[in-house]
Amino acid sequence: MSIPPMPLEVIDLTDAHRQLLEKLSELVPGLAADSPQSLQRIFGLGLIALTMQVTTKARQLDQDDLVQELGALAKAVADSEGW
Numbered sequence: 001m002s003i004p005p006m007p008l009e010v011i012d013l014t015d016a017h018r019q020l021l022e023k024l025s026e027l028v029p030g031l032a033a034d035s036p037q038s039l040q041r042i043f044g045l046g047l048i049a050l051t052m053q054v055t056t057k058a059r060q061l062d063q064d065d066l067v068q069e070l071g072a073l074a075k076a077v078a079d080s081e082g083w
Contacts, residue, residue, distance in 0.1 A: 024042075025038070041081075048078065055071065
């Protein structure tokens with residue numbers, strides 16, 4: 001399922017988030033603070049980071065099926081993005 005791109009104005013960023021985004025845009029090639037594609041990329045990276053946190057917790061709780069499922073989904077996203 002593909003989600004259509006969303007205009008940047010729909011996302012309400014705090015001043016702190018905006019400053020962080022602008023600083024990251026200075027440091028990361030291809031990242032633009034005013035680009036919906038960049039925000040989509042950051043969102044994707046955030047999902048991967050959250051997945052890693054949940055996977056770590058699932059390992060601690062011996063939820064191997066969840067670990068495998070999340071790992072496969074994260075790998076598919078990473079592969080599709082060419083990471």
